Amino acid sequence: MNIDVFAAHESNVRRYGRSFPTVFTKALGATIWDETGKTYIDFLVGSGALNYGHNNPNILAPAVEYLAGGNILLSLDMYTAAKREFIEVFVDSILKPRGLSYKIQFPGPTGTNANEAALALARKYTGRSSVMAFTNAFHGMSLGSLAVSGSASTRDLGGVARHDVIRVPYDSYPNRAFDSAGYIDYLLGDPGSGVEKPAAIILETIQAEGGMNTASAAWLREIQRICRKYGVVLIVDDIQAGAGRTGDFFSFEFAKIEPDIVCLSKSLSGSGNPFSIVLIRPDIDIWKPGEHSGTFRGNNLAFVTAGAMCKMWSDGQFTAGVERTAVKLQGHLDRLVSKFHKCVEQKRGRGLMAGLKCRSQAVVGRVHDLAFEKGLLIESSGPNRDVIKILPPITITDDELDHAVAILDNALQEQANRDCPSI
Amino acid sequence: MNIDVFAAHESNVRRYGRSFPTVFTKALGATIWDETGKTYIDFLVGSGALNYGHNNPNILAPAVEYLAGGNILLSLDMYTAAKREFIEVFVDSILKPRGLSYKIQFPGPTGTNANEAALALARKYTGRSSVMAFTNAFHGMSLGSLAVSGSASTRDLGGVARHDVIRVPYDSYPNRAFDSAGYIDYLLGDPGSGVEKPAAIILETIQAEGGMNTASAAWLREIQRICRKYGVVLIVDDIQAGAGRTGDFFSFEFAKIEPDIVCLSKSLSGSGNPFSIVLIRPDIDIWKPGEHSGTFRGNNLAFVTAGAMCKMWSDGQFTAGVERTAVKLQGHLDRLVSKFHKCVEQKRGRGLMAGLKCRSQAVVGRVHDLAFEKGLLIESSGPNRDVIKILPPITITDDELDHAVAILDNALQEQANRDCPSI
Amino acid sequence: MNIDVFAAHESNVRRYGRSFPTVFTKALGATIWDETGKTYIDFLVGSGALNYGHNNPNILAPAVEYLAGGNILLSLDMYTAAKREFIEVFVDSILKPRGLSYKIQFPGPTGTNANEAALALARKYTGRSSVMAFTNAFHGMSLGSLAVSGSASTRDLGGVARHDVIRVPYDSYPNRAFDSAGYIDYLLGDPGSGVEKPAAIILETIQAEGGMNTASAAWLREIQRICRKYGVVLIVDDIQAGAGRTGDFFSFEFAKIEPDIVCLSKSLSGSGNPFSIVLIRPDIDIWKPGEHSGTFRGNNLAFVTAGAMCKMWSDGQFTAGVERTAVKLQGHLDRLVSKFHKCVEQKRGRGLMAGLKCRSQAVVGRVHDLAFEKGLLIESSGPNRDVIKILPPITITDDELDHAVAILDNALQEQANRDCPSI
Amino acid sequence: MNIDVFAAHESNVRRYGRSFPTVFTKALGATIWDETGKTYIDFLVGSGALNYGHNNPNILAPAVEYLAGGNILLSLDMYTAAKREFIEVFVDSILKPRGLSYKIQFPGPTGTNANEAALALARKYTGRSSVMAFTNAFHGMSLGSLAVSGSASTRDLGGVARHDVIRVPYDSYPNRAFDSAGYIDYLLGDPGSGVEKPAAIILETIQAEGGMNTASAAWLREIQRICRKYGVVLIVDDIQAGAGRTGDFFSFEFAKIEPDIVCLSKSLSGSGNPFSIVLIRPDIDIWKPGEHSGTFRGNNLAFVTAGAMCKMWSDGQFTAGVERTAVKLQGHLDRLVSKFHKCVEQKRGRGLMAGLKCRSQAVVGRVHDLAFEKGLLIESSGPNRDVIKILPPITITDDELDHAVAILDNALQEQANRDCPSI
Secondary structure, three states: OOOHHHHHHEOOOOOHHHHOOOEEEEEEEOEEEEOOOOEEEEOOHHHHOOOOOEOOHHHHHHHHHHHHOOEOOEOOOOEEHHHHHHHHHHHHHHHHHHOOOOEEEOOOOOHHHHHHHHHHHHHHHHOOOOEEEEOOOOOOOOHHHHHHOOOHHHHHOOOOOOOOEEEEOOOOOOOOOOOHHHHHHHHHHOOOOOOOOOOEEEEOOEEOOOOOEEOOHHHHHHHHHHHHHHOOEEEEEOOOOOOOOOOOOOOOHHHOOOOOEEEEOHHHHOOOOOOOEEEEOHHHOOOOOOOOOOHHHHEHHHHHHHHHHHHHOOOHHHHHHHHHHHHHHHHHHHHHHHHOOOOEEEEEEEOOEEEEEEOOHHHHHHHHHHHHHHOEEOEEEOOOOOEEEEOOOOOOOHHHHHHHHHHHHHHHHHHHHHOHHHO | OOOHHHHHHEOOOOOHHHHOOOEEEEEEEOEEEEOOOOEEEEOOHHHHOOOOOEOOHHHHHHHHHHHHOOEOOEOOOOEEHHHHHHHHHHHHHHHHHHOOOOEEEOOOOOHHHHHHHHHHHHHHHHOOOOEEEEOOOOOOOOHHHHHHOOOHHHHHOOOOOOOOEEEEOOOOOOOOOOOHHHHHHHHHHOOOOOOOOOOEEEEOOEEOOOOOEEOOHHHHHHHHHHHHHHOOEEEEEOOOOOOOOOOOOOOOHHHOOOOOEEEEOHHHHOOOOOOOEEEEOHHHOOOOOOOOOOHHHHEHHHHHHHHHHHHHOOOHHHHHHHHHHHHHHHHHHHHHHHHOOOOEEEEEEEOOEEEEEEOOHHHHHHHHHHHHHHOEEOEEEOOOOOEEEEOOOOOOOHHHHHHHHHHHHHHHHHHHHHOHHHO | OOOHHHHHHEOOOOOHHHHOOOEEEEEEEOEEEEOOOOEEEEOOHHHHOOOOOEOOHHHHHHHHHHHHOOEOOEOOOOOEHHHHHHHHHHHHHHHHHHOOOOEEEOOOOOHHHHHHHHHHHHHHHHOOOOEEEEOOOOOOOOHHHHHHOOOHHHHHOOOOOOOOEEEEOOOOOOOOOOOHHHHHHHHHHOOOOOOOOOOEEEEOOEEOOOOOEEOOHHHHHHHHHHHHHHOOEEEEEOOOOOOOOOOOOOOOHHHOOOOOEEEEOHHHHOOOOOOOEEEEOHHHOOOOOOOOOOHHHHEHHHHHHHHHHHHHOOOHHHHHHHHHHHHHHHHHHHHHHHHOOOOEEEEEEEOOEEEEEEOOHHHHHHHHHHHHHHOEEOEEEOOOOOEEEEOOOOOOOHHHHHHHHHHHHHHHHHHHHHOHHHO | OOOHHHHHHEOOOOOHHHHOOOOEEEEEEOEEEEOOOOEEEEOOHHHHOOOOOEOOHHHHHHHHHHHHOOEOOEOOOOEEHHHHHHHHHHHHHHHHHHOOOOEEEOOOOOHHHHHHHHHHHHHHHHOOOOEEEEOOOOOOOOHHHHHHOOOHHHHHOOOOOOOOEEEEOOOOOOOOOOOHHHHHHHHHHOOOOOOOOOOEEEEOOEEOOOOOEEOOHHHHHHHHHHHHHHOOEEEEEOOOOOOOOOOOOOOOHHHOOOOOEEEEOHHHHOOOOOOOEEEEOHHHOOOOOOOOOOHHHHEHHHHHHHHHHHHHOOOHHHHHHHHHHHHHHHHHHHHHHHHOOOOEEEEEEEOOEEEEEEOOHHHHHHHHHHHHHHOEEOEEEOOOOOEEEEOOOOOOOHHHHHHHHHHHHHHHHHHHHHOHHHO
């Protein structure tokens, strides 16, 4: 197995290749194979981009057919049959059943493209330049998204990334005693606060990179109320938490809010093919033709796979299965937390978007390595990298889930035996 | 043919669908079909993302095989067999024959992701925050790329997009009498100039969106000399002009310069699948692991098609054909300029990346509409939208090219008959 | 009495002339005369620039002698005898008795010049660009000072004034329940907070323009501790609260903190002559010669009057008198608050830097007008202009003070009779 | 003579005290005395703040009378008799005779306060945030003024000083061949230039700190034409060149332009007392009351001395004398340039605002030291500090001027003997 070519020619920026030093080839559902034939359960799923598992047959089959059929693949924002079908399916299977009415923008295929478009539109709509963003947020690696992100190492990249961003505390930050929404409300109402009325408030309902911090329904509703009170656009960056990750299609459904703009990407194509959309409250859709663009905004193969994914949400058996799996996962995690309370501080997240806050980054690092050895891929998150992210495919089978959790239990046990007593 | 669904549900930002009011379905080489069966020659090629034509069989066949084979599709920056093969092919077929030595970064699949990564790395490498960029530049729609772009309507989006950018005149701007490189050299040498030493100079060798403005080899060499004199990173944004567009693989080969960083995207995947890379002079590759990321940086289907594309450049017959086609196109355009000098001011561009500067935006608009009617897709560029972009697939057949030029001749003739006399 | 010339030729920006529509001529101590011979007690004292009263004979006499004596008046930062004497007096009468050791910078004669110099030095010293500033702060009208100020109407001026400023809540903002210092500490310690380590924290111990909000000694000590913990420069803007206003020479003496940089202006010259200094912890004084400048930094007449003022602080009778007056004023105000609780919500401030928070801006407006009519000059402050600023000369006589308070009592009574019952 | 106190207690930022290591005490007209009784001719005049000489008796006498008379000294922007008289004199003696009609703003007493106010007003008036400024400009040390200044060492201070400023080449920059005004015109007309329409163009007619670079009348008129064409506010920073320095009261009179906003300070008070005003075309005066402020905007002693100065401009004998002195100085300098062409490259400036561009900074440094020794104070300017600034009082007597030039001739001779042959 040759991995020298990566060290020789790929930039030093490569990361996962270092923590999983093998070469992967095949994948199906929750399972992934390396060149030696060893299998792994994938709890990383492309950082949330493969919620429906690898090569989901419902999604892959139409893709192969489309690709082999001489159909148009890239079309900018010309009209194509594949795009028309995606729009119809998305409206019928996703928006209408949820009582939502949004215009759809295809901004370019990455999450950060979507967030940048959303922020630009909010600025254009309101005529204001500042944006309010939260502690420990993560919104992407291009400059506009960097600016609203919280991580110091990420933000250092921008050089100029700090401008026009008003940083405010997320739900329960720094601790439950502080009423973050009340503080924001007061700041915006006080003409001496030194805080301009922003174009938008951008938020994740669960801060995945930020440590699986979870906003409550009450807090989300308060933020929506504040946005409406001050005429501020509410943008939900649902790139990692949306497209099914929490068990619902949108992560904010549980809070019964209706954001002004929603950004989707990652698992939206269902296949890992780059794709993103921006959902816009119709009266905010004041874009002029061509005012925002992007070469790959017409990725037709992604239209096909995304459409196939959306159709699955009309299937009651599918949604019931997802719900059941979420309950099962949460039960597993509760057990792990109580079993390993010396290593694991608390469970985080919601539904199938979960995390284990550990006592230290070192604990997470060792559990990560042990799990890899035993056949499970996990990653860490949080400002101090002390949270294990648990992102199984939402289509994972019970056996796969049990097997993966057993590996995790095992790794935690081994780690507990070695180190935690002494912490 | 139903296009109402777009008006009803797609954002007002859609543009090409408005100027080409039909629904496309199939495509092969330079030809594209709409739902009614009408064919068009495509001189738009996804804004330069389909240099090798639609569904090029050399590229499509391995893609279908890979997709149908249960192979891994999305892998972040984990090591995969498909990625390893792409790296090997790219190094062997593209870099080595040109005597180039670069580290490869996979920054996320869009051009603007690549430019943002390049700018961030240059800032990190130099510890400086400003970047020098040119009049009429276009580098993308995310905030960092917007900031270095020239177009007022584009820049308006950013709100904050003007920061840390030093705007300087491109080659022959505002006119040939002015020594733009000399001016830049003087500014950087004068401690009172009010212009900080920048982290980077970012440039396109041909400004496609800016009106097909073409930099001379001498000017490019001067800019490289100035960059080396002042320790400034030279970034060539080769997203539209590279990957074969000018006839060479890189657009800067004719000038015999060796940029510090090169950004590629658009036609890099050969198939329209979103893909981009950043080529980095090895000593500049000071990224820390994971310091820059992007979910779709591991788009394995694009690795496969990009590899297939790169292999074509080892084929002497292919490169000779491209060269011949470029000569043929230039001959055609010279003829059109002299025939329609009342409507067409001058030829612009190089090789297969050409433009016709017309007397007005109105001329271009009407020629565009007439050409569409007759079966040819073209688009306009330039700050005043008065340049016809001519971007045929570089693999276009002689017959297709002649046919397309005949349509253009025809449209220009019709337009000349109607309007130009009165201008 | 002709005031038409102001309307005809002075900019619309003029303000106090509108609220005090008369023409003033003479002044002595706390009393000021208009052209008609009417007298007023001055509780405005040049927004805190005349703490020692108008034309204080201890200060005026040496000024007249100096001016009439053919002495040098403006000297940039050349060495002059007058400057030398000021430095000696300031060190001996002010710094040494308080155990303080600072280098003195003469940055230009206005408060905002001093704050700009302090911020620039902190940025240079730390190599960081952000500055932390508080809700409802006011630091001046030039761009760097605007940026750190809180008032929306002030900040609107800057256009670009929002950059590189991290806004945090002042002591007891938005309410006493919130631990503002703890929040700041947490933000700076959390690498995901989205808040960069700043070059400096700049603060007023009493926010005069912000509504006479008063920081506690405990909070000031916490902020100093946080600054030292994170290597952040602590700047106290003592422009309005310093130079004797609170009863001590420096407003922070009561908290037993030792800021890294202190800015003084306003009453520093003792005479209303423009003058400011920046006091710098010696190891932070890394200025290169001439790196910061200002034409009027060598205002020798101000050196003379400022020296005369400083000498007064060596006089035990003087300091005892100030202390007694402060107690007397506080007693008066306590009485007014309890007597007019329907109009007046609470007393604010400390020592001779006091305020009455009223129920509304309208109350303040009417009391202001009634007081003017009766012979007392006051002004309002606070984001909602609902605080009456009480800034008597600290040298005011008992009779003058009693008289002024009687006018205020009267005005409040009249106002209470008219309006407050209905609120 | 004790100068240790400065080293011990004054910030390292002090500069002139280092280059003139003596302690000054008395001054009259062009002459200044140090503690030892040695006299110097002052060609530095407070960096242009003492155009009328030290302690000019026409100006000093009313000042002493006012100060001794118990008159009000500081009044914010309340109406006072002294202010009313200044306004009347300024309108009658300065504005009316020149056919000018401006509203007068009193922004705070320093030049940078005035420039900041002017820039803020232009931004407010146009609703735009960018400002166009020139290579080698100098506008002051507060952040807004720093941002538009050119000097690298100055700009480094700001940290954030580069924002919202469009840097363009001054007249004849980088050389006479380049049409700077034409370039600016083109940039503003080209929607792809990457240069936003600015709120204002701010300029000095002679760049004193920038090296005594002189704008031609034709260029100034072109810039005015461009401003009017694009609706851009033309701000002339006449802080150093105005108030009589060039021989006319305003430095732009010779070009017959009428700027939208003019900033005056430095010599405006006639006495070295800090004072500045902003002159505003009446329709641009859209300030709201109190929207811009500054404690020392009501410096009444400066009103008195400034009024006395203005009155001098009604005296034909005075203006004739200034004119004659300017001619005499220019003759002297022409002679020096031709005599010392090995050391001195060219004469710069206009009228009594002159400079000698020398071959190197070292030449200037040695001439400065020799002159000081012989009894003449001069300073250097320019990005490379290789220009001798020649700023005599405009009221200098023939004898004093001849004496000063003789010293300069002498110093140049000594320097020429020593070093220039070898350059």
